[in-house]
Amino acid sequence: MAHGAEESGWKNRDVIDILGFTKNELLDLFEETDKFVEQGSDFGEPLRHKIVATAFFEPSTRTRLSFSSAALRLGAKVIDLSAEVSSLMKGESFADTIRMLEAYSDLIVVRHPSEGAALFASEISSKPVVNGGDGSQHHPTQAMLDVYTVNKLKGGVDGLTYALVGDIKYARTATSFLYALTKFNPRRVYAVCPEALRPRAEVLKRLEGLGLRVELGLELEDIIGELDVVYATRIQKERFPDQSEYEKVKGSYRLARTVMEKAKRECIILHPLPRVEELPYELDSTPHAAYFKQAAWGVPLRMALLKLILGG
Amino acid sequence: MDSHTGSETMIVQRIANGTVIDHIPSGKALAVLKLLGDPHVKGFRVALVMNVSSKKMGKKDIVKVEGVELSDEQVQRLALVAPQATLNFVRSYQVVAKRNVSPPSVVVGLLKCVNPTCITVKQREPVYSTFLLSSQAPLTYVCRYCGRELGEYEISSQVQ
Numbered sequence: 167m168a169h170g171a172e173e174s175g176w177k178n179r180d181v182i183d184i185l186g187f188t189k190n191e192l193l194d195l196f197e198e199t200d201k202f203v204e205q206g207s208d209f210g211e212p213l214r215h216k217i218v219a220t221a222f223f224e225p226s227t228r229t230r231l232s233f234s235s236a237a238l239r240l241g242a243k244v245i246d247l248s249a250e251v252s253s254l255m256k257g258e259s260f261a262d263t264i265r266m267l268e269a270y271s272d273l274i275v276v277r278h279p280s281e282g283a284a285l286f287a288s289e290i291s292s293k294p295v296v297n298g299g300d301g302s303q304h305h306p307t308q309a310m311l312d313v314y315t316v317n318k319l320k321g322g323v324d325g326l327t328y329a330l331v332g333d334i335k336y337a338r339t340a341t342s343f344l345y346a347l348t349k350f351n352p353r354r355v356y357a358v359c360p361e362a363l364r365p366r367a368e369v370l371k372r373l374e375g376l377g378l379r380v381e382l383g384l385e386l387e388d389i390i391g392e393l394d395v396v397y398a399t400r401i402q403k404e405r406f407p408d409q410s411e412y413e414k415v416k417g418s419y420r421l422a423r424t425v426m427e428k429a430k431r432e433c434i435i436l437h438p439l440p441r442v443e444e445l446p447y448e449l450d451s452t453p454h455a456a457y458f459k460q461a462a463w464g465v466p467l468r469m470a471l472l473k474l475i476l477g478g
Numbered sequence: 479m480d481s482h483t484g485s486e487t488m489i490v491q492r493i494a495n496g497t498v499i500d501h502i503p504s505g506k507a508l509a510v511l512k513l514l515g516d517p518h519v520k521g522f523r524v525a526l527v528m529n530v531s532s533k534k535m536g537k538k539d540i541v542k543v544e545g546v547e548l549s550d551e552q553v554q555r556l557a558l559v560a561p562q563a564t565l566n567f568v569r570s571y572q573v574v575a576k577r578n579v580s581p582p583s584v585v586v587g588l589l590k591c592v593n594p595t596c597i598t599v600k601q602r603e604p605v606y607s608t609f610l611l612s613s614q615a616p617l618t619y620v621c622r623y624c625g626r627e628l629g630e631y632e633i634s635s636q637v638q
Contacts, residue, residue: 259602282597282623286605301595303624368620368627407594 169193176474180288181296183304184342185376189349196314198470203463211241212477219271221247221263222298223278228439228461229298229308233275236468242476245271264290273476294475302336302402308438309342311467313350315460316395319434323350326394330356331386332419332444335363336402339438343397344369348376356381356389359419362411363401386419390428396421396454398437398445423448436460490525496544498566498573499556504529506559507539512638513555517546535562554588557581558637561617581617585609589619589628589636596624 169190176191187195202209218237222230234244247267260283267274268291276287277298284297284304299305317323328347334340334357344365347355357365357380364382365373373380386396398421406412420443421435434456437445441457449455502510507526511518518524523544532538547567548556556563557579567575587606591598598607598621609619609628619628628636 257602259604260597260600261604278597280595280597280600281593281625282621285623286597286603300597301624368625371627372625 169197178294179475180294181306181471181475182285182288183297184306184309184346185348187306187310187349192310192313192346192349193317195310195467195470195474196317198474199314199463199467200318202466202469209239209241209469212473213237213240213242216242216273216476217245217271218242218472218476219245219247219267219274220298221267221274221276223260223276223283224299226277226298228464229277229305230275232461232464233296233298233307233468233472235465236472239465240469240473240477242272242472261286261290264295267291268293273472296471296475299338302338303341304345305338305342305438307464307468307471308339309346310471311460311464312339312343312397312436312438313346314467315436315456315463316434318463319456319459320394320432323347323352325351325353327354327389327392328352328356328395328397329358329386329389329393330397330399331358331421332399333363333401334359334365334399336406337399337438340397340399341365341369344373344378344380345376348373348378352378354381354392355379356384356393358384358386358389362414386421387425387428390425390433391430393429393433396426396429396433396435398435398441400437400440400442400444420444420446421449422446423452426452426454429454490527490540490542492571493523493525493542493544493568494571496522496542496546496568497548498568499541499543499560500538500564500566501532501535501562502539502541502560503535503562504537504539506634507541509559509634509638510539510541510556510563513559514541514543514546514548514552517543522546553577553579554582554585555637558585558588558617558633561614581611581614583611585611585619589633591621591624591626592628592632593621593624593626596621596626598623 220230237244264287273294275296275298276284278300281301281303284300288295330340403412435454437457507528525542527540529537561581563579565577566573586608589609598605608622610622612618612620617630
């Protein structure tokens with residue numbers, strides 16, 4: 167472990183939130199990820215005798231498939247719980263489901279609409295639990311991937327200016343990315359969003375306590391020229407308690423090409439995907455678009471994570 | 479006890495045996511009485527003094543209860559409503575022991591998270607709400623599971 171983190175600290179570790187990791191641990195994870203990116207194929211099946219369970223109680227494309235792909239590439243087997251066809255339909259509790267998966271697998275990746283579900287699962291299960299997203303709270307492996315992408319494309323995370331654009335209130339990816347930035351030294355961090363979608367008060371307070379000041383109330387056009395990283399998010403329709411509130415803000419904060427033309431050439435756009443209206447296709451061919459690389463690196467990053475937790 | 483109003487001293491009869499709860503935030507005496515299980519309804523002699531001046535707090539309330547000693551759980555609840563309260567245990571008209579309350583660093587199973595999508599409010603899940611103290615003044619707790627804060631008003635209204 168080149169950055170001083172103990173390898174033994176990864177063994178059988180739960181991954182509940184990004185704040186539980188040190189900067190050095192993240193850099194070690196990135197180094198392991200780089201090895202898989204460079205290696206390309208034939209990874210020697212280091213997890214040949216392991217079983218990874220994916221339990222997604224909310225829809226997912228990238229997180230579930232990239233975890234499955236990562237596990238399979240390392241030689242592990244994958245079992246998948248589909249909420250629609252399982253005992254959950256018969257009223258089985260989340261706790262009992264986790265106990266079952268604990269018996270059937272070596273690691274559980276869980277996504278759930280309730281905040282705190284992954285932490286609760288980790289208290290029940292003696293097998294490691296990886297949070298694939300809990301409500302609007304945490305998505306640690308997405309944050310690891312996002313910071314990895316910045317680190318790889320910009321040659322570091324420190325000293326850069328970031329703008330998170332869109333839904334910073336309900337998007338757990340945005341909150342987790344902000345938490346991840348507390349491990350580094352960004353130059354400035356802006357949240358560009360309507361007032362209704364600003365980071366939650368407790369999140370801002372926690373960030374401030376961790377030394378990260380988020381600047382609010384500016385328009386993207388006013389700051390675009392100084393940005394190194396634009397982190398766009400989808401407006402999370404499904405998390406609005408009142409759908410009329412969603413109607414008021416949907417479609418706001420679209421990354422227009424005319425605005426991006428004023429950005430530095432090296433400015434990159436990240437997006438956890440899926441996208442709706444906020445990220446037009448016309449940006450895909452610009453040098454700013456980094457979101458497909460970001461999504462692709464989700465597999466090697468999760469390979470590195472699984473290997474560190476289950477390997478050895 | 480500095481229970482006086484200006485130059486006029488307010489006389490409150492002493493209790494023979496029981497508990498005097500001092501340094502209750504002004505206006506919270508009735509809430510304290512409630513968390514004690516309304517001892518006045520059960521026939522215990524109770525004295526409430528409200529909005530008296532205090533060097534320490536500006537204004538404060540005092541509750542005297544004859545024949546009642548607080549359980550540990552009641553003391554924990556009291557600390558959530560009146561974090562600066564002092565308990566005076568009285569035997570034969572004498573204060574035999576004093577105790578300061580302080581808000582516990584962790585509160586398990588007593589408070590309910592106000593976030594409707596927190597795992598701790600899900601039906602049929604065997605999970606206890608767990609709150610971590612984040613600030614003593616103003617009293618603030620944070621849900622260990624979802625990070626949502628509970629402020630003084632929410633804490634006080636739940637504890638009663």
